[in-house]
Amino acid sequence: MNITLCTLFEGNYHFGVAALSNSLIASGYVGDLWVGYRGPLPAWIVDAPGYEKATGEIQVAPTLRLRLLELDTPLHFTYYKPTFLREMLERHAPEATVVAYVDPDIVVKCDWPSFMGWFTEDGISLVEDVNACFPARHPKRLLWNRFFAPHGATPRRQLERYYNAGFIAVSRQHLDFLDLWRRLCDLVVSHNANARTLKAGGSATLFHSTDQDALNFALTVTEAPLNTAGPEAMDFANGGYYLSHAIGSVKPWHGGHVRQALGGRPPSLASKAYYRFANAPIKVYSDGALAKRRLALAVASLIGRVYRRT
Structure with missing residues:
Protein backbone atom coordinates (compact mmCIF):
# COMPACT_ATOMS: atom_id res chain seq x y z
CA MET A 1 0.00 0.00 0.00
CA ASP A 235 -7.55 14.61 21.93
CA PHE A 236 -11.15 15.80 22.08
CA ALA A 237 -11.38 13.42 25.05
CA ASN A 238 -8.77 11.90 27.34
CA GLY A 239 -7.04 8.65 26.49
CA GLY A 240 -6.11 9.28 22.87
CA TYR A 241 -2.77 8.42 21.33
CA TYR A 242 -3.10 8.95 17.56
CA LEU A 243 -3.55 12.67 16.80
CA SER A 244 -3.98 15.96 18.60
CA HIS A 245 -6.18 18.59 16.96
CA ALA A 246 -6.15 22.23 18.09
CA ILE A 247 -9.69 23.18 17.08
CA GLY A 248 -11.16 26.66 17.50
CA SER A 249 -10.07 30.04 16.20
CA VAL A 250 -7.30 30.53 18.78
CA LYS A 251 -4.37 28.28 17.90
CA PRO A 252 -1.42 27.33 20.13
CA TRP A 253 0.98 29.46 18.08
CA HIS A 254 -1.14 32.55 18.81
CA GLY A 255 0.18 32.44 22.39
CA GLY A 256 -1.66 34.26 25.20
CA HIS A 257 -1.81 31.07 27.28
CA VAL A 258 -1.70 32.80 30.69
CA ARG A 259 -4.34 35.34 29.67
CA GLN A 260 -6.61 32.57 28.45
CA ALA A 261 -6.07 30.57 31.66
CA LEU A 262 -6.97 33.62 33.77
CA GLY A 263 -10.15 33.79 31.71
CA GLY A 264 -10.98 30.21 32.68
CA ARG A 265 -9.56 28.45 29.64
CA PRO A 266 -6.39 26.54 30.53
CA PRO A 267 -4.17 25.02 27.83
CA SER A 268 -5.76 22.14 25.97
CA LEU A 269 -4.20 18.76 25.33
CA ALA A 270 -3.66 19.93 21.75
CA SER A 271 -1.76 23.06 22.86
CA LYS A 272 0.58 20.92 24.92
CA ALA A 273 1.03 18.48 22.05
CA TYR A 274 1.83 21.35 19.68
CA TYR A 275 4.78 22.47 21.80
CA ARG A 276 6.18 18.95 21.82
CA PHE A 277 6.77 19.29 18.08
CA ALA A 278 6.89 23.05 17.53
CA ASN A 279 10.60 23.56 16.97
CA ALA A 280 12.60 20.48 16.01
CA PRO A 281 13.97 19.59 13.60
CA ILE A 282 12.20 22.41 11.73
CA LYS A 283 12.90 25.52 13.79
CA VAL A 284 10.40 28.37 13.67
CA TYR A 285 11.17 30.01 17.04
CA SER A 286 14.38 31.25 18.57
CA ASP A 287 15.48 29.30 21.63
CA GLY A 288 14.58 32.24 23.86
CA ALA A 289 11.15 32.74 22.33
CA LEU A 290 10.33 29.04 22.65
CA ALA A 291 11.50 28.99 26.29
CA LYS A 292 9.19 31.92 27.11
CA ARG A 293 6.27 30.22 25.40
CA ARG A 294 6.83 26.95 27.23
CA LEU A 295 7.12 28.80 30.56
CA ALA A 296 3.84 30.59 29.84
CA LEU A 297 2.25 27.25 28.98
CA ALA A 298 3.44 25.75 32.29
CA VAL A 299 2.14 28.74 34.28
CA ALA A 300 -1.19 28.59 32.44
CA SER A 301 -1.46 24.87 33.22
CA LEU A 302 -0.91 25.55 36.92
CA ILE A 303 -3.62 28.22 36.86
CA GLY A 304 -5.91 25.73 35.17
CA ARG A 305 -5.57 23.31 38.06
CA VAL A 306 -7.39 25.69 40.37
CA TYR A 307 -9.52 27.78 38.04
CA ARG A 308 -11.42 27.01 34.86
CA ARG A 309 -14.69 28.13 33.32
CA THR A 310 -17.52 25.64 33.83
Whole structure:
Protein backbone atom coordinates (compact mmCIF):
# COMPACT_ATOMS: atom_id res chain seq x y z
CA MET A 1 0.00 0.00 0.00
CA ASN A 2 1.42 3.35 -1.08
CA ILE A 3 0.31 6.26 1.14
CA THR A 4 0.82 9.95 0.50
CA LEU A 5 -0.06 12.83 2.83
CA CYS A 6 -1.24 16.37 2.18
CA THR A 7 -2.30 19.54 3.98
CA LEU A 8 -3.45 23.09 3.18
CA PHE A 9 -2.42 26.38 4.78
CA GLU A 10 -2.35 30.13 4.49
CA GLY A 11 -1.22 32.92 6.80
CA ASN A 12 0.17 32.00 10.21
CA TYR A 13 -0.95 28.39 9.85
CA HIS A 14 2.58 27.75 8.60
CA PHE A 15 3.49 27.32 12.29
CA GLY A 16 1.14 24.36 12.30
CA VAL A 17 2.65 22.94 9.11
CA ALA A 18 6.07 23.00 10.79
CA ALA A 19 4.77 21.19 13.88
CA LEU A 20 2.86 18.65 11.78
CA SER A 21 6.03 17.99 9.78
CA ASN A 22 8.11 17.62 12.92
CA SER A 23 5.58 15.17 14.34
CA LEU A 24 5.68 13.08 11.16
CA ILE A 25 9.47 12.97 11.33
CA ALA A 26 9.29 11.89 14.98
CA SER A 27 6.72 9.21 14.13
CA GLY A 28 9.02 7.57 11.60
CA TYR A 29 7.05 8.48 8.49
CA VAL A 30 9.12 8.28 5.32
CA GLY A 31 7.85 10.10 2.25
CA ASP A 32 6.31 13.33 1.02
CA LEU A 33 3.97 15.85 2.60
CA TRP A 34 2.21 17.80 -0.14
CA VAL A 35 1.49 21.32 1.08
CA GLY A 36 -1.05 23.44 -0.76
CA TYR A 37 -0.77 27.12 0.14
CA ARG A 38 -2.09 30.57 -0.66
CA GLY A 39 -0.16 33.81 -0.07
CA PRO A 40 3.51 34.29 0.84
CA LEU A 41 5.63 31.44 2.15
CA PRO A 42 7.29 31.82 5.58
CA ALA A 43 10.97 32.51 6.11
CA TRP A 44 11.65 29.05 7.51
CA ILE A 45 10.88 27.71 4.03
CA VAL A 46 12.13 30.34 1.58
CA ASP A 47 15.33 31.08 3.52
CA ALA A 48 16.21 27.43 4.09
CA PRO A 49 19.37 26.28 2.26
CA GLY A 50 17.56 23.26 0.84
CA TYR A 51 14.57 25.12 -0.61
CA GLU A 52 14.25 24.71 -4.38
CA LYS A 53 12.04 27.51 -5.63
CA ALA A 54 11.77 26.11 -9.15
CA THR A 55 10.28 22.82 -7.98
CA GLY A 56 8.68 23.98 -4.73
CA GLU A 57 10.47 21.27 -2.79
CA ILE A 58 12.37 21.28 0.47
CA GLN A 59 13.97 18.30 2.20
CA VAL A 60 13.31 19.10 5.87
CA ALA A 61 14.75 15.80 7.14
CA PRO A 62 16.30 12.71 5.56
CA THR A 63 12.91 11.03 5.80
CA LEU A 64 10.54 13.89 4.91
CA ARG A 65 10.23 16.11 1.86
CA LEU A 66 7.74 18.97 1.64
CA ARG A 67 6.31 19.52 -1.83
CA LEU A 68 4.74 22.96 -2.05
CA LEU A 69 1.87 23.78 -4.40
CA GLU A 70 0.68 27.37 -4.78
CA LEU A 71 -3.09 27.40 -5.21
CA ASP A 72 -5.40 29.93 -6.80
CA THR A 73 -8.94 29.42 -5.57
CA PRO A 74 -11.49 31.85 -4.09
CA LEU A 75 -12.82 29.09 -1.85
CA HIS A 76 -12.08 28.80 1.85
CA PHE A 77 -9.61 25.93 1.99
CA THR A 78 -12.08 23.88 4.00
CA TYR A 79 -14.21 23.56 0.83
CA TYR A 80 -11.18 22.76 -1.29
CA LYS A 81 -10.22 19.56 0.52
CA PRO A 82 -12.05 17.05 -1.75
CA THR A 83 -10.64 18.75 -4.85
CA PHE A 84 -7.13 18.72 -3.41
CA LEU A 85 -7.37 15.06 -2.42
CA ARG A 86 -8.50 14.09 -5.91
CA GLU A 87 -5.67 16.08 -7.47
CA MET A 88 -3.23 14.17 -5.27
CA LEU A 89 -4.38 10.82 -6.61
CA GLU A 90 -4.84 11.91 -10.22
CA ARG A 91 -2.00 14.36 -10.84
CA HIS A 92 0.58 14.77 -8.08
CA ALA A 93 0.92 11.28 -6.60
CA PRO A 94 -0.46 8.88 -9.23
CA GLU A 95 1.48 6.01 -7.64
CA ALA A 96 -0.41 6.37 -4.34
CA THR A 97 -3.17 3.92 -3.45
CA VAL A 98 -4.31 5.99 -0.43
CA VAL A 99 -4.17 9.75 0.17
CA ALA A 100 -4.62 11.26 3.62
CA TYR A 101 -5.41 14.89 4.34
CA VAL A 102 -4.31 16.30 7.73
CA ASP A 103 -5.19 19.82 8.90
CA PRO A 104 -2.18 22.02 9.76
CA ASP A 105 -3.43 22.40 13.35
CA ILE A 106 -2.94 18.66 13.96
CA VAL A 107 0.12 16.75 15.13
CA VAL A 108 0.70 13.00 15.02
CA LYS A 109 1.44 11.55 18.46
CA CYS A 110 1.95 7.85 17.76
CA ASP A 111 4.57 5.97 15.77
CA TRP A 112 3.95 5.61 12.05
CA PRO A 113 3.58 1.78 12.04
CA SER A 114 0.71 2.14 14.55
CA PHE A 115 -0.87 4.92 12.50
CA MET A 116 -0.63 2.85 9.32
CA GLY A 117 -3.14 0.40 10.75
CA TRP A 118 -5.78 3.00 10.02
CA PHE A 119 -5.29 2.89 6.25
CA THR A 120 -6.85 0.35 3.92
CA GLU A 121 -7.24 0.19 0.16
CA ASP A 122 -11.00 -0.37 0.42
CA GLY A 123 -12.13 2.27 2.89
CA ILE A 124 -12.29 5.84 4.21
CA SER A 125 -10.51 6.66 7.49
CA LEU A 126 -12.05 9.17 9.92
CA VAL A 127 -12.16 10.45 13.50
CA GLU A 128 -15.34 11.26 15.40
CA ASP A 129 -15.83 14.95 16.16
CA VAL A 130 -15.89 16.59 19.59
CA ASN A 131 -19.71 16.31 19.52
CA ALA A 132 -19.79 12.83 18.04
CA CYS A 133 -23.30 11.66 18.91
CA PHE A 134 -25.48 12.40 15.88
CA PRO A 135 -28.39 9.94 15.63
CA ALA A 136 -29.56 8.68 12.26
CA ARG A 137 -32.89 10.49 12.63
CA HIS A 138 -31.52 13.64 14.20
CA PRO A 139 -33.63 16.65 13.13
CA LYS A 140 -30.75 18.15 11.20
CA ARG A 141 -30.14 14.90 9.30
CA LEU A 142 -33.80 14.88 8.28
CA LEU A 143 -33.47 18.46 7.03
CA TRP A 144 -30.33 17.53 5.09
CA ASN A 145 -32.22 14.67 3.44
CA ARG A 146 -34.86 17.11 2.21
CA PHE A 147 -32.28 19.64 1.04
CA PHE A 148 -30.12 17.23 -0.95
CA ALA A 149 -32.88 14.99 -2.36
CA PRO A 150 -33.69 17.28 -5.32
CA HIS A 151 -30.00 17.20 -6.21
CA GLY A 152 -29.92 13.42 -6.56
CA ALA A 153 -28.12 12.67 -3.29
CA THR A 154 -30.05 10.11 -1.26
CA PRO A 155 -28.75 8.26 1.84
CA ARG A 156 -27.98 4.59 1.36
CA ARG A 157 -27.23 3.89 4.99
CA GLN A 158 -27.80 5.31 8.44
CA LEU A 159 -24.99 6.58 10.63
CA GLU A 160 -25.15 7.48 14.29
CA ARG A 161 -21.88 9.43 14.61
CA TYR A 162 -20.54 12.77 13.33
CA TYR A 163 -16.99 12.92 11.94
CA ASN A 164 -14.34 15.64 11.93
CA ALA A 165 -13.00 16.80 8.55
CA GLY A 166 -9.52 17.62 9.90
CA PHE A 167 -8.26 14.16 9.04
CA ILE A 168 -9.53 11.93 6.27
CA ALA A 169 -7.87 9.19 4.26
CA VAL A 170 -9.43 7.98 1.01
CA SER A 171 -8.32 5.07 -1.14
CA ARG A 172 -8.06 5.32 -4.91
CA GLN A 173 -10.96 2.89 -5.08
CA HIS A 174 -13.26 5.67 -3.83
CA LEU A 175 -12.45 8.58 -6.11
CA ASP A 176 -16.20 8.87 -6.69
CA PHE A 177 -16.63 9.75 -3.01
CA LEU A 178 -14.37 12.78 -3.45
CA ASP A 179 -16.51 13.90 -6.40
CA LEU A 180 -19.63 13.50 -4.26
CA TRP A 181 -18.15 15.45 -1.34
CA ARG A 182 -17.01 18.24 -3.66
CA ARG A 183 -20.46 18.45 -5.27
CA LEU A 184 -22.16 18.66 -1.88
CA CYS A 185 -19.67 21.35 -0.78
CA ASP A 186 -20.65 23.37 -3.86
CA LEU A 187 -24.32 23.09 -2.89
CA VAL A 188 -23.53 24.18 0.68
CA VAL A 189 -21.56 27.18 -0.62
CA SER A 190 -24.50 28.16 -2.83
CA HIS A 191 -26.93 27.80 0.08
CA ASN A 192 -24.78 29.86 2.46
CA ALA A 193 -23.88 32.40 -0.27
CA ASN A 194 -20.34 32.65 1.11
CA ALA A 195 -17.40 30.59 -0.09
CA ARG A 196 -14.90 32.19 2.28
CA THR A 197 -16.21 31.26 5.72
CA LEU A 198 -15.61 28.17 7.82
CA LYS A 199 -18.76 28.47 9.94
CA ALA A 200 -22.19 29.77 9.00
CA GLY A 201 -24.74 31.18 11.43
CA GLY A 202 -25.45 29.48 14.74
CA SER A 203 -25.46 25.82 15.68
CA ALA A 204 -29.06 25.42 14.50
CA THR A 205 -28.22 26.70 10.99
CA LEU A 206 -28.84 24.06 8.33
CA PHE A 207 -25.12 23.94 7.46
CA HIS A 208 -23.19 25.42 10.36
CA SER A 209 -19.96 23.45 9.98
CA THR A 210 -20.15 23.76 6.17
CA ASP A 211 -17.73 21.27 4.55
CA GLN A 212 -17.89 19.01 7.59
CA ASP A 213 -21.67 18.83 7.34
CA ALA A 214 -21.30 18.07 3.62
CA LEU A 215 -18.79 15.35 4.48
CA ASN A 216 -21.10 13.74 7.01
CA PHE A 217 -24.00 13.67 4.61
CA ALA A 218 -21.75 12.27 1.87
CA LEU A 219 -20.80 9.42 4.20
CA THR A 220 -24.45 8.35 4.31
CA VAL A 221 -24.66 8.38 0.50
CA THR A 222 -21.53 6.30 -0.10
CA GLU A 223 -21.34 2.62 0.81
CA ALA A 224 -17.55 2.64 1.27
CA PRO A 225 -16.35 0.94 4.47
CA LEU A 226 -15.46 3.44 7.21
CA ASN A 227 -12.32 2.99 9.35
CA THR A 228 -13.16 5.11 12.38
CA ALA A 229 -11.87 6.05 15.82
CA GLY A 230 -13.54 7.93 18.66
CA PRO A 231 -13.05 11.61 19.60
CA GLU A 232 -10.13 10.69 21.86
CA ALA A 233 -8.13 10.00 18.68
CA MET A 234 -7.88 13.79 18.20
CA ASP A 235 -7.55 14.61 21.93
CA PHE A 236 -11.15 15.80 22.08
CA ALA A 237 -11.38 13.42 25.05
CA ASN A 238 -8.77 11.90 27.34
CA GLY A 239 -7.04 8.65 26.49
CA GLY A 240 -6.11 9.28 22.87
CA TYR A 241 -2.77 8.42 21.33
CA TYR A 242 -3.10 8.95 17.56
CA LEU A 243 -3.55 12.67 16.80
CA SER A 244 -3.98 15.96 18.60
CA HIS A 245 -6.18 18.59 16.96
CA ALA A 246 -6.15 22.23 18.09
CA ILE A 247 -9.69 23.18 17.08
CA GLY A 248 -11.16 26.66 17.50
CA SER A 249 -10.07 30.04 16.20
CA VAL A 250 -7.30 30.53 18.78
CA LYS A 251 -4.37 28.28 17.90
CA PRO A 252 -1.42 27.33 20.13
CA TRP A 253 0.98 29.46 18.08
CA HIS A 254 -1.14 32.55 18.81
CA GLY A 255 0.18 32.44 22.39
CA GLY A 256 -1.66 34.26 25.20
CA HIS A 257 -1.81 31.07 27.28
CA VAL A 258 -1.70 32.80 30.69
CA ARG A 259 -4.34 35.34 29.67
CA GLN A 260 -6.61 32.57 28.45
CA ALA A 261 -6.07 30.57 31.66
CA LEU A 262 -6.97 33.62 33.77
CA GLY A 263 -10.15 33.79 31.71
CA GLY A 264 -10.98 30.21 32.68
CA ARG A 265 -9.56 28.45 29.64
CA PRO A 266 -6.39 26.54 30.53
CA PRO A 267 -4.17 25.02 27.83
CA SER A 268 -5.76 22.14 25.97
CA LEU A 269 -4.20 18.76 25.33
CA ALA A 270 -3.66 19.93 21.75
CA SER A 271 -1.76 23.06 22.86
CA LYS A 272 0.58 20.92 24.92
CA ALA A 273 1.03 18.48 22.05
CA TYR A 274 1.83 21.35 19.68
CA TYR A 275 4.78 22.47 21.80
CA ARG A 276 6.18 18.95 21.82
CA PHE A 277 6.77 19.29 18.08
CA ALA A 278 6.89 23.05 17.53
CA ASN A 279 10.60 23.56 16.97
CA ALA A 280 12.60 20.48 16.01
CA PRO A 281 13.97 19.59 13.60
CA ILE A 282 12.20 22.41 11.73
CA LYS A 283 12.90 25.52 13.79
CA VAL A 284 10.40 28.37 13.67
CA TYR A 285 11.17 30.01 17.04
CA SER A 286 14.38 31.25 18.57
CA ASP A 287 15.48 29.30 21.63
CA GLY A 288 14.58 32.24 23.86
CA ALA A 289 11.15 32.74 22.33
CA LEU A 290 10.33 29.04 22.65
CA ALA A 291 11.50 28.99 26.29
CA LYS A 292 9.19 31.92 27.11
CA ARG A 293 6.27 30.22 25.40
CA ARG A 294 6.83 26.95 27.23
CA LEU A 295 7.12 28.80 30.56
CA ALA A 296 3.84 30.59 29.84
CA LEU A 297 2.25 27.25 28.98
CA ALA A 298 3.44 25.75 32.29
CA VAL A 299 2.14 28.74 34.28
CA ALA A 300 -1.19 28.59 32.44
CA SER A 301 -1.46 24.87 33.22
CA LEU A 302 -0.91 25.55 36.92
CA ILE A 303 -3.62 28.22 36.86
CA GLY A 304 -5.91 25.73 35.17
CA ARG A 305 -5.57 23.31 38.06
CA VAL A 306 -7.39 25.69 40.37
CA TYR A 307 -9.52 27.78 38.04
CA ARG A 308 -11.42 27.01 34.86
CA ARG A 309 -14.69 28.13 33.32
CA THR A 310 -17.52 25.64 33.83
